Amino acid sequence: MYNTRIFLLTIIIITFAGIHCTSSKSHSNAALASITVSSDFDSGSIDTLWESKPNFLTGYPKHWKQKSSSDDQYYWFYFKLGYTAGKSITIKLDRLAGTYRGGPHLIYTKGTQPVYSYDQKNWQRISDVQYNARHHSLTFRNAFTKDSVWIAYAHPFSYEQGLDMIHAIAGNPFLNIEVIGKSSQERDIHLLTITDPAIPDTEKKVVFIITLQHAGEYCGGYVVSGLIRFLLSDDEKAALARKTTLYKIIPMMNPDGIFHGITRFNGNFEDLNQEWDDDFTDTLHLPVEPEVACVKKWIRDWKNEGKTIDLGLDIHSQGQQGAMNLLHTPKNILADFTPFLNKYWPVEYVPVEFSGSLNDCLVKEFGIPSGTFEIPQSRIKGKAYLTINDYYQYGKGIALGITDYFRRRGVE
Ligand SMILES: [Zn+2]
Structure with a gap:
């Protein structure tokens, strides 16, 4: 009986190990995993960004308020996405308007092209971009080949x-x-x-x-x-x-x-x-x-x-x-x-x-x-x-x- 228990336990452990192994394989198959977002690193910044539907992320950059005036600065973003390999991902950022020296500050244009990198050293532009000047939103799309990608407003210098x-x-x-x-x-x-x-x-x-x-x-x-x-x-x-x-x-x-x-x-x-x-x-x-x-x-x-x-x-x-x-x-x-x-x-x-x-x-x-x-x-x-x-x-x-x-x- 005792030996049988050990035998059964061993089977269960092996089975769980097998499941775990299969499960991590499925994670490397990015198509099955949700896209992760982080900005908790040197020069990183994003207020809110989430996958609101498959391969579509929506959110907005952090708005920084100047302590001694009404100025509100919003334009820098820099975040890392995970589980991106083989996906064409669309990102829509809203609230792209702020205040500078008391007046309106609009720094995004229809020519804005963010950058992406797989190693935080070599950066490429994202060219599929639409800027909506009425709603102050930027929508951009790119197909990624690796499972970790960094995306920024422009080339970061940490x-x-x-x-x-x-x-x-x-x-x-x-x-x-x-x-x-x-x-x-x-x-x-x-x-x-x-x-x-x-x-x-x-x-x-x-x-x-x-x-x-x-x-x-x-x-x-x-x-x-x-x-x-x-x-x-x-x-x-x-x-x-x-x-x-x-x-x-x-x-x-x-x-x-x-x-x-x-x-x-x-x-x-x-x-x-x-x-x-x-x-x-x-x-x-x-x-x-x-x-x-x-x-x-x-x-x-x-x-x-x-x-x-x-x-x-x-x-x-x-x-x-x-x-x-x-x-x-x-x-x-x-x-x-x-x-x-x-x-x-x-x-x-x-x-x-x-x-x-x-x-x-x-x-x-x-x-x-x-x-x-x-x-x-x-x-x-x-x-x-x-x-x-x-x-x-x-x-x-x-x-x-x-x-x-x-x-x-x-x-x-
Ligand atoms: Zn300056």
Whole structure:
């Protein structure tokens, strides 16, 4: 009897093991499994998304409310789907409208094309997309070949990617890495210095470059990575740039926002680019955020040591709304700069001022010629959709254009 029980138990265990095995096989056959959704990872973000009918997901992105105003930012989404192999999946996102500086903010257009990846490195556009401008909804469809796929508004540049980029170049003889402060959630604010130490700094122009004040405008991470990669390369024009220029670069100005996939704001839900007009309060007279405070302190200390900054550039994105690379500055500032850039990449000079912005602060408070780049996350004037490699090339083009600009002015 006892032996029979053990025998029966063994049969039952084997049977259950068999069922379990069959069951996991059926999971790999994605057609039988429900699609799973997650965004709990670096730079991930989606409010609600569920499979409302087979292979049809519906939901909406997170709306982030600015703490000190009525602004409501919604545009970044980045999520992972599971059990997708062999399925043609439709995703419909609603509520794609928000508020920026008190006015309506509509950043999606009929040309919007999200991106997808099977490895979070190689990204492709999704071209089957419809945007409904009346209902502010985006519907897109794609057939997937693998069981895990990441989908985003545009190419993400995660916090970990930024740290990996910094660690990969550490030890380079032309590079110095400093941490000049912490974000509100204690993440490091890095300042990279790139120059040729064999040439006295007093013989060089000083260029200050910053990006990713606004999380969601992730293409800036790739532009600055391309700039850094070029400046540290063996290219003889990179060697010339290092001899003639001292670069000061902040590659991730808003690490909390980047990490949490927050559209525009930092970890305190404030817009850093509205905080530069006062050392102690923002445009709404609230205490200035720690990210801005540490950078502003660095600029003050630098100038108090009798050093100059000859050019400031802040790299942003208009999302997929824009169709051209733009350089915004207060009127008459850097009006002669874009022809030098246009030899390497297309960018138009469009003077516009933004109160409380870093650009306004550098120009008006510190007297530094400065501009803000706005780089689309879609395409330029109806041409091919931009890729990560395009952003790397833009970064290189910024460095080459800067060298030419200062050399030309030196000759005059
Ligand atoms: Zn921005």
